[in-house]
């Protein structure tokens with residue numbers, strides 16, 4: 185997969201717009217089982233990323249991903265900032281300039297392991313890992329772009345009946361059940377945007 189400057193810029197814009205346009209929805213999800221800041225946190229972070237364009241897209245793919253990650257760590261805040269930021273930083277460290285599909289599978293796997301270490305968390309605890317882990321599994325198994333996007337959306341919905349045992353929602357105990365995890369929803373939006381853009385730009 186080779187992304188030229190314009191393709192990289194389109195990818196970054198699509199990622200940013202996906203969460204910025206859904207900030208209100210992410211806020212209401214976080215109002216139900218958290219402190220209501222997830223929409224604003226993500227919007228602030230991705231607006232900061234957008235502000236680094238167009239120069240950001242001149243960087244190599246690995247460097248661009250690492251820069252997105254450090255910007256998110258600095259600007260998003262909350263529990264999600266370091267986690268989403270870590271994902272992009274580690275993805276940037278693991279991915280070559282022109283990754284093959286199998287390079288991307290390996291790199292996303294490593295980035296997810298770093299998120300787990302950072303959050304001291306794993307899938308099953310009603311966090312963004314409940315989207316990242318199953319989506320990466322079907323990606324590794326050869327799923328096409330459409331199936332990946334569909335799985336991301338479904339995985340976020342599957343967090344609704346789960347009991348939260350990590351993050352702020354875990355303070356609610358049983359009352360965390362019955363609401364979609366906000367971080368899972370934002371992760372599904374980002375994956376949907378990435379897959380849609382990469383399909384157009386790089387024939388994922």
Ligand code: ADP
Nearest residue numbers: 222262263264303305311312350351352366367
């Ligand atoms: P905060 O919880 O500090 O207000 P946000 O509202 O921005 O931060 O983000 C909340 C989201 O972060 C949750 O919905 C969840 O998906 C994710 N999250 C929180 N703690 C963890 C953790 N330890 N591991 C993985 N994800 C987590």
Ligand code: MG
Nearest residue numbers: 218219221222
């Ligand atoms: Mg919050």
